[in-house]
Amino acid sequence: MPTTDPPFLRRVASQDQFLEVVPREEANRRFHAHLTLAPLPAEHVPLSADLLGRVLAADVVAPLDVPQFDRSGVDGFAVRATDTSGATDHSPVTLRLNGEVLACGVAPVQEVLPGTATVIATGGMVPRGADAVVMVEHTDYREGPDGTPLVDIRKPASPGSFVAFAGSDIGRGEVVLRRGTVLTSRELGVLAALGLTRVGVVRRPRVAILSTGDELLAPGEPMRPGAVYDSNAAILAAAVAEAGGEPVPLGIARDRETEIAAKVEQGLEADMLVLSGGTSKGAGDISYRIIGGLGEPGIVVHGVAIKPGKPVALGVVRGKPVVLLPGFPTSAIFTFHEFVAPVIRALAGLKPAAADTVQATLPVRALSERGRAEYVMVSLVDTPAGLAAYPTAKGSGAVTSFAQADGFFCVPQGVEAVEAGTRVTVQRIGRDLEPASLSIIGSHCVGLDLLVGELAGQGIGVKLLNVGSMGGLAAARRGECDIAPIHLMDPRTGTYNTPFLAEGLTLARGYGRRQGIVFRKGDGRFEGRAAAEALAAALADPDCRMVNRNAGAGTRILLDRLLAGAKPPGYWAQAKSHNAVAAAVAQGRADWGMAIDTVAEPYGLGFLPVQPERYDFAIPADRLDRPSVRRFLDLLANASVRRRLTELGFDLTEDA
Amino acid sequence: MPTTDPPFLRRVASQDQFLEVVPREEANRRFHAHLTLAPLPAEHVPLSADLLGRVLAADVVAPLDVPQFDRSGVDGFAVRATDTSGATDHSPVTLRLNGEVLACGVAPVQEVLPGTATVIATGGMVPRGADAVVMVEHTDYREGPDGTPLVDIRKPASPGSFVAFAGSDIGRGEVVLRRGTVLTSRELGVLAALGLTRVGVVRRPRVAILSTGDELLAPGEPMRPGAVYDSNAAILAAAVAEAGGEPVPLGIARDRETEIAAKVEQGLEADMLVLSGGTSKGAGDISYRIIGGLGEPGIVVHGVAIKPGKPVALGVVRGKPVVLLPGFPTSAIFTFHEFVAPVIRALAGLKPAAADTVQATLPVRALSERGRAEYVMVSLVDTPAGLAAYPTAKGSGAVTSFAQADGFFCVPQGVEAVEAGTRVTVQRIGRDLEPASLSIIGSHCVGLDLLVGELAGQGIGVKLLNVGSMGGLAAARRGECDIAPIHLMDPRTGTYNTPFLAEGLTLARGYGRRQGIVFRKGDGRFEGRAAAEALAAALADPDCRMVNRNAGAGTRILLDRLLAGAKPPGYWAQAKSHNAVAAAVAQGRADWGMAIDTVAEPYGLGFLPVQPERYDFAIPADRLDRPSVRRFLDLLANASVRRRLTELGFDLTEDA
Structure with a gap:
C-alpha cells in the first residue's frame, strides 16, 4: 500500500x-x-546581406582611395577655373573643346590646357589641368566657323566646383571601420566601395x-x-x-x-x-x-x-x-x-546590452517574497499621468508572463510589498514599447477578441489586459484605460453594469451573453435538466465537485448569489477564466462550474442556461472623442460585425 | 579632330x-x-529561430489550454486546503498519504479525499479533490505505527496555493497572438507552448x-x-x-x-x-x-x-x-x-517605420540649394548644451556620407542657408545613437587612428570628426568635443599650437610629424634635391602642377607661408586630406603637393622634408577629469603605444 x-x-x-x-x-x-570572455576568432564571410548584425573582428584599413580619382559630380565640362572668371549669360567665356569625352570609366588622355575644356559625365575622371567642372546647364555647345567644337560658359566656376577629390570619401590607409562594429547596410556599402569581397567577423x-x-x-x-x-x-x-x-x-x-x-x-x-x-x-x-x-x-x-x-x-x-x-x-x-x-x-564581440528603463506608477499593490530580489513582470499602459505598470501576475510557470510583459521591476530582497501608487523603475524587454492606440482593461470575452482583431486589421494597436470586471472599472476610474469591458450584476436590483458606473464614466452598449452551468455530457445529474433543478441535485450530492471562479470576476458574483451561502465541494478551487472552468470540468477535476455558453462547445461540454447577462463597455467620458475609441464604437454599430458576433452566440437584439 | x-x-x-x-x-x-500594398500571402515556416523578425500572417487562436491541467508550482503535497487550517510548527496537521506519486507527466488516478494528501512534483498534475499544494519545506514525512505513510503539514494552505489552473496561462480559443505581430523569442515560446510546429507568416x-x-x-x-x-x-x-x-x-x-x-x-x-x-x-x-x-x-x-x-x-x-x-x-x-x-x-506586413527624431544645434552655417528640399547629413555630438549636429559635408557621391552620418535634417525648399546656432530636427538613421564616451573633433592623423583603436579595444566608444585644426579649435571652444587634435603654426613666431589656445583650453603634448613635398619617384625636378631647391625648380617650371590643401587645414597655412604669395599652376585644386594630395600626385594629376611623410610610402611617392611640426591635443580644461579623457592621456604616456607611434614614423622624443 x-x-x-x-x-x-x-x-x-x-x-x-x-x-x-x-x-x-x-x-x-x-x-x-x-x-x-574575449570575442571568438574571426571567420571570413562573403559580402552579402548575411553579414547584417555580424561584428567586425578587426579594424578595416582602406586599401585604396575612394574615389580613386578626382571625380566629376555633374554632367558638364572639365575646365581650369581661372579660365571661367567673369563669365555671365550676357558675356559667356568661350573655350575650345578637347577631343575626348570623359564618360564614366574612361581614363583621360588629354590635359586641359588654358582656354580648353573637356566634356565630362557625372562620375567621370577629371583630367590633369582641370580643377573644376561647369554644369552642362550653364553652357552652350556650338561649332566655330571652321567647325571647331566650342563651348560657351555662362557661369564662372570656383576651384574645386563639382569635383570630388581622390580620397575625399575614404583615404587609403584610413581606418574606415573599427573592430567591434555591428554591421548594417551602411557599413556593407563602405566595404563594397573598398572592393572587399569577404569580411572578417567574429564567429558566432x-x-x-x-x-x-x-x-x-x-x-x-x-x-x-x-x-x-x-x-x-x-x-x-x-x-x-x-x-x-x-x-x-x-x-x-x-x-x-x-x-x-x-x-x-x-x-x-x-x-x-x-x-x-x-x-x-x-x-x-x-x-x-x-x-x-x-x-x-x-x-x-x-x-x-x-x-x-x-x-x-x-x-x-x-x-x-x-x-x-x-x-x-x-x-x-x-x-x-x-x-x-x-x-x-x-x-560574439557585442557590447553589453544597454539597459532600457522607464519610470512607471504601480496601480495595484505588489507582494514579494522577503528572502529574494523579486522581479515582477509588468504590462505598461500609457495614462495621462504617465506610464502605469500592471503586474501580469501569471507566475513563473506561465509562458505568457514573460512573452506578454513589457518589462519588469525589482522588489529588493527584504521588501515584502510595494504599495499601489509607488513609482517603480521598469526594465523594458524585447522591443521598443509601441504606445498602443487603444487600451482595454477589464473582463475578457471571445466577442471582444473579434472586435480587437478588426481594429488590428485597421492598423490600430490595442493593449488588452484581462484583469476582470472590477479591476477594469478601477482602471477606468484611474484613467488608465480607454475602455473597460464589464459584466457586473448588482445583486440587489439584478441590473447589469449601470449601477457600477462611477462619476466620469459612461457606458457603451455591448451585447448579451448567457451564463450557465457547464458539465460533462452524459452526466445524469445535469443532462436534460433545467439549471435550478440540476443545481439542487448537484448540491445534494456530496461527491459532486464544482469549480469556482476567482473573487472579483463577474461570474463569481453571479455564482455566489446562486449558491446563496452554500459552499459545496470544490468551492475553494478558483479558476481564473471561463476556459479554466471548462477545462476542469472536461478533465474530471470538477463536475460542474459556471461559464458563458461560448466556451462549452469547444470543450465538448453540456450547457444549462442560468442567466442572460450584459457585457458592456465602461468608458471614461474624456476618452470618448479619441479617434481609436470612436473606431471601436463604430465597429460595435457595424452591421457586419454585429452579424458575426451573433454567429458566435452573442445576443445583439435590442432587448438583450 | x-x-x-x-x-x-x-x-x-x-x-x-x-x-x-x-x-x-x-x-x-x-x-x-x-x-x-497589402501584405503578401502567407507561407508556413517551421518553428525555429529562422522565424525571428517574421510577421504573423493571421491571428493565432490557442488550440488547447496552457497548462492543460491544474499544475503544481512546487514540490510538495496536493491537499484539500480546508484540511490544513490551523496547522503550525507546533501543532501540525497529519494527513494520510495516497499511494501514488505525481511526478511530472504522470496522470493521477486517486482522488484526494478528506484527510489525505498526494505527493506531487513541481509541474505535476493536481488530482481531483485537491485544491492546493503544500511545499515540501513545510512538511515532514513519516510512517505511522502501522507503517502507514503520513505527512505532517506545518503551514496552512489557502485554496489555490501553488496551483496554476488549467488555461490560466493560455485559454483554448483565446487569440494569443495577432496578425501583424513581429516574432521575437517571446512569441516563438508561446507558439511552441501551443504545440505548433509551423507558423503562417507573411511571405517576404x-x-x-x-x-x-x-x-x-x-x-x-x-x-x-x-x-x-x-x-x-x-x-x-x-x-x-x-x-x-x-x-x-x-x-x-x-x-x-x-x-x-x-x-x-x-x-x-x-x-x-x-x-x-x-x-x-x-x-x-x-x-x-x-x-x-x-x-x-x-x-x-x-x-x-x-x-x-x-x-x-x-x-x-x-x-x-x-x-x-x-x-x-x-x-x-x-x-x-x-x-x-x-x-x-x-x-512584408510591417508597420511604417517610426520616425526617430532628436533636436540638435547646428554649430556651423549650412548652405542649401534653393529649389529643392535639401537633406543635410549630420554627425551628432553630445555637448553640455545638448546635441550638436555637424554636417558631414562629403556630398552625395560619397559612400561614407550616409554610412557615417547619425542622421539628417531638412532645409525646406526655398531656403538658401541655415545659420550657425539654429536648432534643427534631426531624423536619426540606422540605429540608436550610442552616446560616445569620447568625442574628438579636429585634424586627422594616422597616429590618432592608432590611439583611437586602442581606446576601442578598451571598450571606449570614440566619435571622431575630421574637420581640420581650425574647426577642431572652434568646436573645443564651444565645448562640443573632449579633444581637438591640432597642428597650427603661428606664422609670426613659427611656434606650433600654443599661440592658438583660447581661454579655457589646455594643450596635451602629442608628437612630432614631418611635413614635406611629395612627388613621383624619378621626377628630376625633385628627386635628390633639398626641399627649398626643389620648390624653386617647381615654381620656375610652368608645366609643373601642384595640388593645394583646403583653407583651414594646418598644412595649407604652412604651404601658403612657403609659397610666399606665389600661385603656381594647380594652386586652386584644394584636396581635403593628406591622402588626396598623395593620390593626385601618384596619378599624375599634379606633380607635387605637401603632406606628412607617413602617406608618401603607401602611394610609392618620394618625400622631401620641409618642416617638423607638432601634432598636439587641445582639451577644454573642464573635460580633463573625464575618465575617457584620462584614458586617452594615459595612452599618450604609455611606453608601448609610444614605441608603436615611433615605428609609424612619428617623433616622440623630448625635443620634438
Missing part, C-alpha cells in the same frame, strides 16, 4: 542542502571568475540547448495527460540568436542519467551549453550531478536569491560555460537574460 | 525636358495611386536589385582607371533585408539597351525591381526608356524636388513597383529609404 516513493522525498529533502543561495552579484562574480558562439523532463513533448507530438509542450527549446534557441549566438538544438532528454549524460557530452562540443528543466528538485538533481562530475571547477553557483530563477546553476566545464536554467518558462528566460545572454554577447 | 560626341550632348540637353520635378508628397501620391517581398553603369566594378574585380567599385548593390541588398524583404541580386549591367532590358525582364519576376545607376544623364536615359516602354502606367514620377535624389524615377510595371535610384551612393540610399523601404515594409 505505501507505494509512495521515499527516494523522491529523500532527494527533495537532501537537495535543499546543495542549494547554497547567493546574491545575484556574487553569482555573477563566481561565474565570471572562471570564464574567458554556438550554444547547445537541451530541455530535460519526462513531462516534455516536442511541438507536434500528440498531447497526453500531464504532459506539456516544450516551449523553452524554442524560446531559448531564438533568444540565443537574438543575443548574437548560433543555437544548436539538442532536443529533449528524459530524466535518465545516461540520456542526459550523452546529450551533455554532445553539447560540450559547442561553445556553451544551456540546459533547462529539472523543475522538480528530484529530477533537476540528475543534470546537476552530471555537470558536477565533469571536472573542475564544475558547478560554481547553485541557487541565486532572485525570483523567478532561484534554482539556477552556473558552471564551467572544460573551460566552457554551462548553465542549468529552471524549467518554468518565465524562470528560464529570465535567468537566461540574467546569466546567459551577457556571456553570449561577450563571446 | 572634333571627336567630341554631339549625341552625348544632345541626350544631356534633351533629357532635361523629360525631368518633371515634383515635390516629395506629390511623388509619393502618384506612386501609391498605382500600387496595392522579393526585391530585385540591378546596378547599371560602364564605370562599375563588382567587389573583387581588379581596379582600372576611372572605375569605381559598385557599393550600391551591397547597401541596397542589405537595406532590402533590413526593411523586411528578400534581396534578389541581379549584378551589374553595362549601359547597353539589350543588357539592361534582359536584366529588367528577369527583375520583374520578383515582387519589386530597384535599379541604381545612370548618374550620367545620358546613360540614365536607357533604363528610363526601357521601363517606360513596358506598358501602363510605366513611369509615373521622374524627378523629385529633393537633394540628394532629384533624378529618382518611380514607376509601376505589370502591377509591380519599379524604382530607378540615382547612382551616387548617398543619393541612392537616401531615396531608397524615402520611396522603396516603405513599399517593402507594407508588402
Whole structure:
C-alpha cells in the first residue's frame, strides 16, 4: 500500500542542502571568475546581406582611395577655373573643346590646357589641368566657323566646383571601420566601395540547448495527460540568436542519467551549453550531478536569491560555460537574460546590452517574497499621468508572463510589498514599447477578441489586459484605460453594469451573453435538466465537485448569489477564466462550474442556461472623442460585425 | 579632330525636358495611386529561430489550454486546503498519504479525499479533490505505527496555493497572438507552448536589385582607371533585408539597351525591381526608356524636388513597383529609404517605420540649394548644451556620407542657408545613437587612428570628426568635443599650437610629424634635391602642377607661408586630406603637393622634408577629469603605444 516513493522525498529533502543561495552579484562574480570572455576568432564571410548584425573582428584599413580619382559630380565640362572668371549669360567665356569625352570609366588622355575644356559625365575622371567642372546647364555647345567644337560658359566656376577629390570619401590607409562594429547596410556599402569581397567577423558562439523532463513533448507530438509542450527549446534557441549566438538544438532528454549524460557530452562540443528543466528538485538533481562530475571547477553557483530563477546553476566545464536554467518558462528566460545572454554577447564581440528603463506608477499593490530580489513582470499602459505598470501576475510557470510583459521591476530582497501608487523603475524587454492606440482593461470575452482583431486589421494597436470586471472599472476610474469591458450584476436590483458606473464614466452598449452551468455530457445529474433543478441535485450530492471562479470576476458574483451561502465541494478551487472552468470540468477535476455558453462547445461540454447577462463597455467620458475609441464604437454599430458576433452566440437584439 | 560626341550632348540637353520635378508628397501620391500594398500571402515556416523578425500572417487562436491541467508550482503535497487550517510548527496537521506519486507527466488516478494528501512534483498534475499544494519545506514525512505513510503539514494552505489552473496561462480559443505581430523569442515560446510546429507568416517581398553603369566594378574585380567599385548593390541588398524583404541580386549591367532590358525582364519576376545607376544623364536615359516602354502606367514620377535624389524615377510595371535610384551612393540610399523601404515594409506586413527624431544645434552655417528640399547629413555630438549636429559635408557621391552620418535634417525648399546656432530636427538613421564616451573633433592623423583603436579595444566608444585644426579649435571652444587634435603654426613666431589656445583650453603634448613635398619617384625636378631647391625648380617650371590643401587645414597655412604669395599652376585644386594630395600626385594629376611623410610610402611617392611640426591635443580644461579623457592621456604616456607611434614614423622624443 505505501507505494509512495521515499527516494523522491529523500532527494527533495537532501537537495535543499546543495542549494547554497547567493546574491545575484556574487553569482555573477563566481561565474565570471572562471570564464574567458574575449570575442571568438574571426571567420571570413562573403559580402552579402548575411553579414547584417555580424561584428567586425578587426579594424578595416582602406586599401585604396575612394574615389580613386578626382571625380566629376555633374554632367558638364572639365575646365581650369581661372579660365571661367567673369563669365555671365550676357558675356559667356568661350573655350575650345578637347577631343575626348570623359564618360564614366574612361581614363583621360588629354590635359586641359588654358582656354580648353573637356566634356565630362557625372562620375567621370577629371583630367590633369582641370580643377573644376561647369554644369552642362550653364553652357552652350556650338561649332566655330571652321567647325571647331566650342563651348560657351555662362557661369564662372570656383576651384574645386563639382569635383570630388581622390580620397575625399575614404583615404587609403584610413581606418574606415573599427573592430567591434555591428554591421548594417551602411557599413556593407563602405566595404563594397573598398572592393572587399569577404569580411572578417567574429564567429558566432554556438550554444547547445537541451530541455530535460519526462513531462516534455516536442511541438507536434500528440498531447497526453500531464504532459506539456516544450516551449523553452524554442524560446531559448531564438533568444540565443537574438543575443548574437548560433543555437544548436539538442532536443529533449528524459530524466535518465545516461540520456542526459550523452546529450551533455554532445553539447560540450559547442561553445556553451544551456540546459533547462529539472523543475522538480528530484529530477533537476540528475543534470546537476552530471555537470558536477565533469571536472573542475564544475558547478560554481547553485541557487541565486532572485525570483523567478532561484534554482539556477552556473558552471564551467572544460573551460566552457554551462548553465542549468529552471524549467518554468518565465524562470528560464529570465535567468537566461540574467546569466546567459551577457556571456553570449561577450563571446560574439557585442557590447553589453544597454539597459532600457522607464519610470512607471504601480496601480495595484505588489507582494514579494522577503528572502529574494523579486522581479515582477509588468504590462505598461500609457495614462495621462504617465506610464502605469500592471503586474501580469501569471507566475513563473506561465509562458505568457514573460512573452506578454513589457518589462519588469525589482522588489529588493527584504521588501515584502510595494504599495499601489509607488513609482517603480521598469526594465523594458524585447522591443521598443509601441504606445498602443487603444487600451482595454477589464473582463475578457471571445466577442471582444473579434472586435480587437478588426481594429488590428485597421492598423490600430490595442493593449488588452484581462484583469476582470472590477479591476477594469478601477482602471477606468484611474484613467488608465480607454475602455473597460464589464459584466457586473448588482445583486440587489439584478441590473447589469449601470449601477457600477462611477462619476466620469459612461457606458457603451455591448451585447448579451448567457451564463450557465457547464458539465460533462452524459452526466445524469445535469443532462436534460433545467439549471435550478440540476443545481439542487448537484448540491445534494456530496461527491459532486464544482469549480469556482476567482473573487472579483463577474461570474463569481453571479455564482455566489446562486449558491446563496452554500459552499459545496470544490468551492475553494478558483479558476481564473471561463476556459479554466471548462477545462476542469472536461478533465474530471470538477463536475460542474459556471461559464458563458461560448466556451462549452469547444470543450465538448453540456450547457444549462442560468442567466442572460450584459457585457458592456465602461468608458471614461474624456476618452470618448479619441479617434481609436470612436473606431471601436463604430465597429460595435457595424452591421457586419454585429452579424458575426451573433454567429458566435452573442445576443445583439435590442432587448438583450 | 572634333571627336567630341554631339549625341552625348544632345541626350544631356534633351533629357532635361523629360525631368518633371515634383515635390516629395506629390511623388509619393502618384506612386501609391498605382500600387496595392497589402501584405503578401502567407507561407508556413517551421518553428525555429529562422522565424525571428517574421510577421504573423493571421491571428493565432490557442488550440488547447496552457497548462492543460491544474499544475503544481512546487514540490510538495496536493491537499484539500480546508484540511490544513490551523496547522503550525507546533501543532501540525497529519494527513494520510495516497499511494501514488505525481511526478511530472504522470496522470493521477486517486482522488484526494478528506484527510489525505498526494505527493506531487513541481509541474505535476493536481488530482481531483485537491485544491492546493503544500511545499515540501513545510512538511515532514513519516510512517505511522502501522507503517502507514503520513505527512505532517506545518503551514496552512489557502485554496489555490501553488496551483496554476488549467488555461490560466493560455485559454483554448483565446487569440494569443495577432496578425501583424513581429516574432521575437517571446512569441516563438508561446507558439511552441501551443504545440505548433509551423507558423503562417507573411511571405517576404522579393526585391530585385540591378546596378547599371560602364564605370562599375563588382567587389573583387581588379581596379582600372576611372572605375569605381559598385557599393550600391551591397547597401541596397542589405537595406532590402533590413526593411523586411528578400534581396534578389541581379549584378551589374553595362549601359547597353539589350543588357539592361534582359536584366529588367528577369527583375520583374520578383515582387519589386530597384535599379541604381545612370548618374550620367545620358546613360540614365536607357533604363528610363526601357521601363517606360513596358506598358501602363510605366513611369509615373521622374524627378523629385529633393537633394540628394532629384533624378529618382518611380514607376509601376505589370502591377509591380519599379524604382530607378540615382547612382551616387548617398543619393541612392537616401531615396531608397524615402520611396522603396516603405513599399517593402507594407508588402512584408510591417508597420511604417517610426520616425526617430532628436533636436540638435547646428554649430556651423549650412548652405542649401534653393529649389529643392535639401537633406543635410549630420554627425551628432553630445555637448553640455545638448546635441550638436555637424554636417558631414562629403556630398552625395560619397559612400561614407550616409554610412557615417547619425542622421539628417531638412532645409525646406526655398531656403538658401541655415545659420550657425539654429536648432534643427534631426531624423536619426540606422540605429540608436550610442552616446560616445569620447568625442574628438579636429585634424586627422594616422597616429590618432592608432590611439583611437586602442581606446576601442578598451571598450571606449570614440566619435571622431575630421574637420581640420581650425574647426577642431572652434568646436573645443564651444565645448562640443573632449579633444581637438591640432597642428597650427603661428606664422609670426613659427611656434606650433600654443599661440592658438583660447581661454579655457589646455594643450596635451602629442608628437612630432614631418611635413614635406611629395612627388613621383624619378621626377628630376625633385628627386635628390633639398626641399627649398626643389620648390624653386617647381615654381620656375610652368608645366609643373601642384595640388593645394583646403583653407583651414594646418598644412595649407604652412604651404601658403612657403609659397610666399606665389600661385603656381594647380594652386586652386584644394584636396581635403593628406591622402588626396598623395593620390593626385601618384596619378599624375599634379606633380607635387605637401603632406606628412607617413602617406608618401603607401602611394610609392618620394618625400622631401620641409618642416617638423607638432601634432598636439587641445582639451577644454573642464573635460580633463573625464575618465575617457584620462584614458586617452594615459595612452599618450604609455611606453608601448609610444614605441608603436615611433615605428609609424612619428617623433616622440623630448625635443620634438
